[in-house]
Amino acid sequence: MDGGYTTKDAPANFIGGEWQTEPETMAAVNPATGETIAQLPRSSRETAQRAVAAAKAAGPAWADTPVFKRAAICVAIASAIDAAQEKIARILSAEQGKVLAEAMGEVGKAADGFRLASELVKQMGGQTLPAEDPTKLVMTIRQPRGVYGVITPWNFPVNIPVEYLAPGIASGNTIVWVPAPSTSLVACALMEAIDSAGLPAGVINLVIGEGATAGDAVVVHPDVAAIGFTGSAATGRRIAERGAGKPLLLELGGNGPVIVFEDADLDAAAAAAAGGAFFNAGQVCAATGRVLAHRSIAESLCEKLVVHAKKHVLGDPFHQGTTMGPLNNAKVAAKVKEHVDDAVAQGAKVLYGGKPRPDLGSGLFFEPTIIAGVTREMKINREETFGPVVPVLAFRDEAEALDLALDSDYGLSVGVFTADVARGVSIAKAIPAGIVNVNAGSTWWEIHLPFGGGTGTRSGIGRLGGVHTMEAMTELKMISVTIDRKAGAA
Numbered sequence: 001m002d003g004g005y006t007t008k009d010a011p012a013n014f015i016g017g018e019w020q021t022e023p024e025t026m027a028a029v030n031p032a033t034g035e036t037i038a039q040l041p042r043s044s045r046e047t048a049q050r051a052v053a054a055a056k057a058a059g060p061a062w063a064d065t066p067v068f069k070r071a072a073i074c075v076a077i078a079s080a081i082d083a084a085q086e087k088i089a090r091i092l093s094a095e096q097g098k099v100l101a102e103a104m105g106e107v108g109k110a111a112d113g114f115r116l117a118s119e120l121v122k123q124m125g126g127q128t129l130p131a132e133d134p135t136k137l138v139m140t141i142r143q144p145r146g147v148y149g150v151i152t153p154w155n156f157p158v159n160i161p162v163e164y165l166a167p168g169i170a171s172g173n174t175i176v177w178v179p180a181p182s183t184s185l186v187a188c189a190l191m192e193a194i195d196s197a198g199l200p201a202g203v204i205n206l207v208i209g210e211g212a213t214a215g216d217a218v219v220v221h222p223d224v225a226a227i228g229f230t231g232s233a234a235t236g237r238r239i240a241e242r243g244a245g246k247p248l249l250l251e252l253g254g255n256g257p258v259i260v261f262e263d264a265d266l267d268a269a270a271a272a273a274a275g276g277a278f279f280n281a282g283q284v285c286a287a288t289g290r291v292l293a294h295r296s297i298a299e300s301l302c303e304k305l306v307v308h309a310k311k312h313v314l315g316d317p318f319h320q321g322t323t324m325g326p327l328n329n330a331k332v333a334a335k336v337k338e339h340v341d342d343a344v345a346q347g348a349k350v351l352y353g354g355k356p357r358p359d360l361g362s363g364l365f366f367e368p369t370i371i372a373g374v375t376r377e378m379k380i381n382r383e384e385t386f387g388p389v390v391p392v393l394a395f396r397d398e399a400e401a402l403d404l405a406l407d408s409d410y411g412l413s414v415g416v417f418t419a420d421v422a423r424g425v426s427i428a429k430a431i432p433a434g435i436v437n438v439n440a441g442s443t444w445w446e447i448h449l450p451f452g453g454g455t456g457t458r459s460g461i462g463r464l465g466g467v468h469t470m471e472a473m474t475e476l477k478m479i480s481v482t483i484d485r486k487a488g489a490a
Helices: 045-064 067-083 085-096 100-121 159-170 182-194 211-220 235-241 266-282 299-310 330-345 396-406 421-430 466-472
Strands: 013-015 018-021 025-027 038-042 138-145 147-151 174-180 203-207 224-232 248-251 257-260 290-294 349-354 369-374 387-395 411-417 435-438 474-482
Touching: 013 045, 018 067, 025 182, 038 182, 045 138, 045 147, 045 203, 045 211, 067 085, 067 100, 067 159, 067 182, 085 100, 085 182, 085 421, 100 159, 100 466, 147 159, 147 211, 159 174, 159 182, 159 224, 159 257, 159 387, 159 466, 174 211, 182 203, 211 235, 224 235, 235 248, 248 369, 257 266, 257 396, 266 299, 266 387, 266 411, 290 299, 290 396, 299 349, 299 369, 330 349, 349 421, 387 396, 396 421, 411 421, 466 474
Parallel strands: 147 174, 147 224, 174 203, 224 248, 257 290, 257 411, 290 387, 369 387, 411 435
Antiparallel strands: 013 018, 013 203, 025 038, 138 474, 349 369
């Protein structure tokens, strides 16, 4: 591989301010080559429990730390991430598989996340409220929930953790963080940067291990006050069951449509839909899950999508000309192939791509793919593919477009392209998704904006992003003070 990547000589857990090894280990594997690049801890339940104890012990002092000091530490962490940006990005590319340019951007956004938290926490306040009783002064304040369990995925293994870690510590919580096993090496690199900024021991504790062991031990621990999780809908449901009674912040899967009407700017729609499908090899919860195109423009739109697909170069994530790396793991690669094969078997037509590329170094490369003639019963329409595939379904009119969009268990993000803004807003209101972008793709979002699934869907509970995360990670408390109006009377 080009460039190289290094982190700690012996990647380890970080508990109570100390790096700690584990008797059992598991391999960190480069998905582009299949080579083992490090041995990581396979933590036991007991190790996770020690991390919870460390977080609990650190909690009172951290909660009492003045807000402006917590904010200053967040700024210091951001600077430490900036200083280590290239190192972290190279580890990210080697372990996750995304191209180096994308990895550099992700690490930069992570630093921005700590800066944003440092500003928001200084503005986080309560209210004074009226009361019928004239002797009462009523106010609200926000307090940290306590020990927060955070379990994060492999597709954005630097950015997504920071979406919890930064607002979590800024608002006074302590954290036990369990990253995805397949991207735990980069978690160590991020934790090194965080530790170097002077964060007190025990405020963030990193536990590397399998979700069914380390993650579950955190979820069920009685001293863990709340849980944040980003990942699959199935795992999110199990976490909700295991952590029943605790406040939950769950950001789960998606299968968001990009709806393109006959009056849309087809160039803009094709660019957004392709960008949303091929960024990070399609391994994005808000990715273009499917394109719903008016039948009068479906063929033209497909031609434009093929043009975008042909621009991509698969290969070594460290090579300058590469625009798409491998999928992260064999399970994902198998699902992508299964969805494409199922669609073809039922009559859909592959216009471009459609095949794995084992000749590129591992069995995890998959061609950017455009498929036309998709129908609603196909797996590629009904399930989250999580790969670089654009399935295109044609619709007759607005009613059918809405029916197809609503025919999904997911409700995370949607794109709508139309020159009729009133129609775009009407569609946006009718779809039970957390995010609807009119004349932008399903992936458009910024870190201060609310991100999450619609009520009643499989896409999660609560909202990440800026002040919304900070509110979710704190408890709203009402305080009343009784004032003796006669006191001091002459």
